[in-house]
Amino acid sequence: MPRPSLYSLLRPLLFRLDAEAAHGAGMRAAQLGQRVPGVVRTLFPAADARLAQSAWGLAFASPVGLAAGFDKNAALVPFWASLGLGFAEVGSVTARPSVGNPTPRAFRLPADRALVNRMGLNNEGAAAVAARLASTPRPPGFVLGVNVAKTHDPTLLGDAGIEDFRQSVRALAPQADYLALNVSCPNTAEGKTFETPDALDALLSAVVEELDREPRAGGSGSVGTPPLLVKLSPPATTDIDAGMVNELVQICLGHGVDGFIATNTASDRSGLTTEAGRLEAIGRGGLSGRPLADRALALTRHLYRTTDGAVPIIGVGGIDSAEAAYARVRAGATLLQVYTGLVYEGPGLVSRIHRGLVRLLDRDGLGTLADAVGAAAR
Ligand SMILES: Cc1cc2nc3c(=O)[nH]c(=O)nc-3n(C[C@H](O)[C@H](O)[C@H](O)COP(=O)(O)O)c2cc1C
Numbered sequence: 001m002p003r004p005s006l007y008s009l010l011r012p013l014l015f016r017l018d019a020e021a022a023h024g025a026g027m028r029a030a031q032l033g034q035r036v037p038g039v040v041r042t043l044f045p046a047a048d049a050r051l052a053q054s055a056w057g058l059a060f061a062s063p064v065g066l067a068a069g070f071d072k073n074a075a076l077v078p079f080w081a082s083l084g085l086g087f088a089e090v091g092s093v094t095a096r097p098s099v100g101n102p103t104p105r106a107f108r109l110p111a112d113r114a115l116v117n118r119m120g121l122n123n124e125g126a127a128a129v130a131a132r133l134a135s136t137p138r139p140p141g142f143v144l145g146v147n148v149a150k151t152h153d154p155t156l157l158g159d160a161g162i163e164d165f166r167q168s169v170r171a172l173a174p175q176a177d178y179l180a181l182n183v184s185c186p187n188t189a190e191g192k193t194f195e196t197p198d199a200l201d202a203l204l205s206a207v208v209e210e211l212d213r214e215p216r217a218g219g220s221g222s223v224g225t226p227p228l229l230v231k232l233s234p235p236a237t238t239d240i241d242a243g244m245v246n247e248l249v250q251i252c253l254g255h256g257v258d259g260f261i262a263t264n265t266a267s268d269r270s271g272l273t274t275e276a277g278r279l280e281a282i283g284r285g286g287l288s289g290r291p292l293a294d295r296a297l298a299l300t301r302h303l304y305r306t307t308d309g310a311v312p313i314i315g316v317g318g319i320d321s322a323e324a325a326y327a328r329v330r331a332g333a334t335l336l337q338v339y340t341g342l343v344y345e346g347p348g349l350v351s352r353i354h355r356g357l358v359r360l361l362d363r364d365g366l367g368t369l370a371d372a373v374g375a376a377a378r
Contacts, residue, residue, distance in 0.1 A: 007346025019106035019115065019274030019343075029070075030079045035298055037139075040082040044347065047084060048356045050361060051369045055312040055334050056227035058143050058161045058177055062086030063357075063369055064325070064350055067316050067337035068147035068182065068231070072123040074132050081139035084350045089261075089337065091147030092182045095167035098149025098152040101187070107282045108343070109274040113320065114289030115340050116282050117265070121152040124312070126171035133175035146176035147231065147302045154190040169210045176226045181207065184233040184264040186286040195233060197247050204230075204255035227258035234263040234317060237270075238298040242306075245299070249306055259305040261314040261337070262299040266292055289340035293318030297331050320345055322356020329357075329369060330376035 034038045047062035054060065065087035066080050074090035078175050081088075085161040100122025107116045123129065126148070138144065148168040156237045165181070173179055183194035183203065211225040230252050235241065252260070265286025269279055272291055296317030303313050315333030319325050320341030328336055341349050357369060366372055 005346060005348045007313060007348055011344075011346065014072075015090065015108065015110070018104055018118075019108050020103060023106070023107060023343075027076065030076050031346070033082070034079040037078055037082040040079065041084075044082065044084040044351055045088065045354075046356045051354060051357055052366065053086070053334050056178060058227075059141065060086040060143055060335060062350070062354065063329070063335050064353055065089060065143070065145070065314070065335060065337045066147075067339035068092055068180065069117075069119070070339055070342070074129050074136070074146075075143060077133075077136050077142070078139050081142040083337035083347050084354065085142075087143035087145060087177075087179055087335070089145035089147050090133075091123065091180070092121055092149035092185065093123050093126050093129045093146065093168055094121055094149050094151040095126050095164045095171075096153070097128065098122055100152060102355070105285070109272065109289070110344075111273050112291050113340070113344050114272070114274075114287055114291050115343065116285040116287055118283075118285035120187050120260050121149050121185060126168040130171040130175055133172075137161065142173070143177045145178045145180055145229070146172045147180040147182050148172060150188065150194075151252060152188065157190065162203055165203060166206050166210045169207050173211060173226055178227045178229055178259070178308050179211075180229045180231050180261055182231050182264070184231055186233070186265055186267040193233060195248060197251055200230075200248055201251050201255075204251065204257065229259040229261055229314070230298065230308050231255050231264055234266045234292055234295040235299050236268065236295075238294050240298055240302045245302060246306055249303065253307070253311070255272035257311075259312045259314065260303050262303055262333075263292065263296040263317045264290045266295070288317070290318045290320060291345070293324055297328055297364055300328060300333050301331040301377045304374050309374045309377075318351065319353075322353045322360060325353045326357055326360045326372065327376070329372050330374070332374040332377045334370075334373055
């Protein structure tokens with residue numbers, strides 16, 4: 001019988017706390033772990049070399065990264081590296097600091113291995129996060145993505161919203177190995193995303209102009225503008241509305257977007273077993289975790305096909321096992337991210353995905369994970 005992991009013993013205690021309080025406790029424990037990265041590293045071995053990936057000229061020692069929202073203020077970058085992750089996407093960061101929505105604002109749906117959150121983009125703001133990143137030594141070989149969003153303020157509409165994004169890009173691009181635009185947050189104060197053709201087009205024009213203005217010479221030391229990625233919402237069903245998605249994809253490609261992140265959380269509650277009364281009591285917010293997996297996988301496959309595999313995709317949404325990770329890679333993801341899986345499975349999930357991916361490559365007679373990318377999408 002397999003030995004229970006430390007996390008499986010701790011989880012019942014953590015799950016007695018409200019979801020956000022448990023997250024806070026985990027972050028404080030990680031802060032302690034960050035002081036002894038060598039010790040943490042012995043518990044969480046590095047990924048097998050066969051799993052290494054490259055994208056946008058960056059080398060990823062592991063294809064598995066931390067999804068946005070977990071470390072909004074970039075407080076724990078060295079810790080994420082010591083867990084064996086290949087990269088972390090910090091943020092979402094907004095131009096102005098924000099306390100987010102009133103609590104409680106994060107909820108577990110254990111029967112569905114899911115979460116609902118309406119955090120509301122709480123973060124310390126672009127200037128504070130940029131200063132922290134500038135003074136944090138970057139773990140060697142670790143890739144840092146920075147995710148930016150519009151400040152949580154319903155009065156920031158139209159051009160003012162775009163100017164807000166611009167400010168964040170200006171402050172944070174010098175610190176980022178890649179920059180992700182969160183155009184799909186379901187928890188905005190005005191209840192809208194930037195995923196309409198006109199809004200996305202205007203936003204991308206401004207962001208690209210901002211990036212071209214001042215090629216950076218900072219962050220990881222590379223010169224030039226960081227690759228620009230766009231994070232999309234999940235489709236309503238696995239049956240993708242190709243017309244809508246393709247229009248957004250073409251706008252992105254027209255502006256030279258370098259990659260996609262599929263997907264953000266979902267506003268709907270489809271496919272859940274949690275009883276309706278509980279869902280009603282929780283109220284609105286973005287759904288994450290296992291119920292998202294099939295839809296995020298379908299969008300990944302669709303993006304891979306429509307771009308002929310030429311634009312790297314980060315697959316995220318319900319990845320909580322090596323099998324789910326491998327399916328996402330075969331659908332077209334070069335890289336993967338985890339959030340809700342970490343909450344339910346603990347930090348050992350990263351090494352379990354690594355070991356399982358090597359086993360699955362052996363089963364399929366493949367040399368490297370790169371050989372599997374898009375194998376089920378062609
Ligand atoms: C509590 C919570 C906060 C999140 N905050 C952000 C955020 O600030 N920006 C963002 O782009 N995505 C955010 N996300 C979405 C995740 O990055 C990810 O896209 C989504 O949860 C699906 O992955 P998962 O099923 O592995 O959780 C958040 C998710 C959760 C659960």
